[in-house]
Amino acid sequence: MNLEIDSISLDYGAGRGLDAVGFTVAPGEFVALVGPSGAGKTTLLRIIGGLARASAGHVRRDGVDLGSLPARRRNIGFVFQDYALFPHLSVAGNVAFGLKVRPRRLRPSRAERRARVAELLALVQVAELAEARPATLSGGQSQRVALARALATDPSLLLLDEPFGALDPLVRRDIRVWLRALQQRLGLTTVMVTHDRQEAMEIADRVAVLRGGKLLQIDTPAVLEAAPADAFVMRFLGETLEFPGRVEAGVFTPVSSAIAPFAAPPGRAGEAVALIRPWQVRLSPAPDGAQIDETHPAGAFHRISLTLPGTGAAFEILSPAELPTPARGQRMRIELLTPRLFTPKGEPIR
CATH class of the missing domain: 3.40.50.300 (P-loop containing nucleotide triphosphate hydrolases)
Known part of the structure; x- marks a missing residue:
């Protein structure tokens, strides 16, 4: 039917x-x-x-x-x-x-x-x-x-x-x-x-x-x-992290230096927002990175609380439980693995 x-x-x-x-x-x-x-x-x-x-x-x-x-x-x-x-x-x-x-x-x-x-x-x-x-x-x-x-x-x-x-x-x-x-x-x-x-x-x-x-x-x-x-x-469809930044010359550069820049669609320029699921990130030690505030188990993940330098913005990520958990106070650079880019009005940048 x-x-x-x-x-x-x-x-x-x-x-x-x-x-x-x-x-x-x-x-x-x-x-x-x-x-x-x-x-x-x-x-x-x-x-x-x-x-x-x-x-x-x-x-x-x-x-x-x-x-x-x-x-x-x-x-x-x-x-x-x-x-x-x-x-x-x-x-x-x-x-x-x-x-x-x-x-x-x-x-x-x-x-x-x-x-x-x-x-x-x-x-x-x-x-x-x-x-x-x-x-x-x-x-x-x-x-x-x-x-x-x-x-x-x-x-x-x-x-x-x-x-x-x-x-x-x-x-x-x-x-x-x-x-x-x-x-x-x-x-x-x-x-x-x-x-x-x-x-x-x-x-x-x-x-x-x-x-x-x-x-x-x-x-x-x-x-x-x-x-x-x-x-x-x-x-609406899931837990989301949001990082503002700017697209120039095919690169999205986040406002916070603790977030790694990444390639963006060519031909677009201006303010943008990167959205990502909390588990779609990778951490690596960096002296100017986000600070680890707290970690605790969450099923198959560890929930890790971080604070961005400068802005003081706090957020949480989910890291697979089998990966090493960073220590409290450690600083980490954040790589967004599969980000989606949107304009400030919410329109997709593709």
């Missing part, structure tokens, strides 16, 4: 919630929508699902415009953050609900419904909970039941709105790995909203970054990391 989001806009009384957002989702693809609060992520998901109407633009499935179809006729599975399980129904009753309320001509027989429910509960690995009530389930179990209910009607598209938000970190990781494997096994086209950028980068085929109702960039996690569309995208 091919999904096309074509120039979707949504006007509010005081402004625009979505501004000509457009992209396509290929059959079987998993796309995650990320962005700060108010970016328009959930609004866009609701428009796709038929739970809200756009002011302009179109949502098409395999070339067919869905704009005139109500949500119940779009054949879309929806999983909400709070799962929205019916407390008065058993697990099996919740999963069967969508099948029971179908029009009579499309409604499976009771035996067919029982078989479908059993199949789905086995698929999501909670078959033993068929007669349990939602109040007795753990967060992870509730998540699986909500997904089984969404899959009951064989949807052509699955929409997930913060599906892991109510789970504790350990369960959250297990469930998202399991969900990704299940989605790939079923080949189900999926769009997910999440506030967790790391989660999006780990689970999705492509990630769409929104801000203020605008789509800034949509691409694979690898491309987003290697070539962010602007400084906001890079900052």
Whole structure:
């Protein structure tokens, strides 16, 4: 199933919630929508699902415009953050609900419904909970039941709105790995909203970054990391260090002499900012370098606090734990291994 989001806009009384957002989702693809609060992520998901109407633009499935179809006729599975399980129904009753309320001509027989429910509960690995009530389930179990209910009607598209938000970190990781494997096994086209950028980068085929109702960039996690569309995208998608400087004659020279200059794109000159991830640096002893203030273990890294000479700016880097850790008070020159350059306004310099 091919999904096309074509120039979707949504006007509010005081402004625009979505501004000509457009992209396509290929059959079987998993796309995650990320962005700060108010970016328009959930609004866009609701428009796709038929739970809200756009002011302009179109949502098409395999070339067919869905704009005139109500949500119940779009054949879309929806999983909400709070799962929205019916407390008065058993697990099996919740999963069967969508099948029971179908029009009579499309409604499976009771035996067919029982078989479908059993199949789905086995698929999501909670078959033993068929007669349990939602109040007795753990967060992870509730998540699986909500997904089984969404899959009951064989949807052509699955929409997930913060599906892991109510789970504790350990369960959250297990469930998202399991969900990704299940989605790939079923080949189900999926769009997910999440506030967790790391989660999006780990689970999705492509990630769409929104801000203020605008789509800034949509691409694979690898491309987003290697070539962010602007400084906001890079900052939003991970921890970032920033070093101001100037580009002249194809060289970026940082303001601080403790940071090594590096080659810049030719033909550009002026003020610039180098952005880099905290682990993409190399240290070497230098009498005029940054001062080591503190070091402490951080998993597979050592977190090292430094202060730049002159400016007194403090920052932290991550150094692989297997490398020697510099002593407190030692001075180090800093080499930026894979920096990205941006103008002061955040535009990329390439």
